[in-house]
Amino acid sequence: MELILILVLLVVGFVFGRLAEKRHYRRIRRRELAYRGLVVVPARSPPREYLHHDSELVRGNVVVSVDYFKSTLAMLRNLVGGRVSAYESLLDRGRREAVLRMxxxxxxxxxxxxxxxxxxxxRVSGNAGSGLGSIEVLAYGTALIPKDREGAAS
Amino acid sequence: MLISNMEIVPGKRVREHFGIVQGSTVQSKHVGRDFMASLKNLVGGELTGYTELLEDAREYALERMTSQAEAIGANAVVNVRFSTSAISAGASEILAYGTAVVLDDM
Structure with a gap:
């Protein structure tokens, strides 16, 4: 009986998790294209052209979790070690989503x-026990705003 | 109050330097949210409740930091950093810290 429950959870996790991930990646790619013009760089200080801009702290965060299938996969992977691709895509999705929100x-x-x-x-703990339940990714930086366009949105 | 995570602010000059200011908050999720999240854990995806909770917490930490900076007479906080740590199951601390300065126009 318990085995059946676990199998059902695995299938549910596999199907819905995969669907959700595909949809998320499609959404990420579409928005990344739309924001291509907005330069995001990890450089510590801006070049001279930005000397007359206003600055503002901007940030974006997201909490994402793995599905049951992937966390089981990762648990099995832990036995032999090596690349845990189940978590790699999770972190990739989280980072890209956080940057987009920023x-x-x-x-x-x-x-x-x-x-x-x-x-x-x-790591957002609580519901996961010892495994990785969900992670929070935060992206933050300083937005440089041209002076003449100040308050365009507010 | 100007908040920036760069060391310098374009077009401004640091007149006075007050050292570090910080604001932190410890947040825990309530049981209902936790339950919903554990259901969501089966299928994966974004946990919107947590995203909002942490966003609010970060806003609050920033507020505490800026009020500390205001109290010592600064008009900006530069070089702001965020830090998050899970201090126990179900609770995490959000910290925001930076350097309080007085900025002048160049």
Missing amino acids: QEQARQFGADAVFNMRFETS
Whole structure:
């Protein structure tokens, strides 16, 4: 009986998790194209052209979790060690989503670049026991806003 | 109050330097949210409740940091960093810290 339950959970996790991931990646790619014009760089200080811009702290965060199938896969992977591709795609999705949300916020301020972009990743514990339940990714940076466009959104 | 995570602010000059200011908050999720999240854990994807919770917590930490900076007479906080740590199952600390300065127009 328990075995059946676990099997059902695995199948549910596999089907829905895969669907959700595909949809998410499609959404990420579409938005990344739309925000291509907004420069995001991890450089510490901006070049001279940005000397007369206003600055504003912008950030984007997201909490994503793996599905049951992938966490089982990762648990099995742990036995032999090596690359855990199940988690790699999770972190990739999280990071790209966080950057996109940061860019969204920067766009609202009318910024044309985000400098000193930093990532911060942390594990949200609680419901996962010893495994990786969900992770939070935060992306933050300083948006540089041309002076004449100031307050365009507010 | 200007908040930036760069060391310098374009077009401004640091007149006075007050050292570090910080704000932190410890947040825990309530049981209902935790339950919903554990259901969501089966199929994966974004946990919107947690995203909002942590976003609010970060806003609050920033607020505490800026009020500390205001209290000592700064008009900007530069070089701001965020840090998150899980201190126990179900609770995490959000910290924001930076350097309080007085900025002048160049």
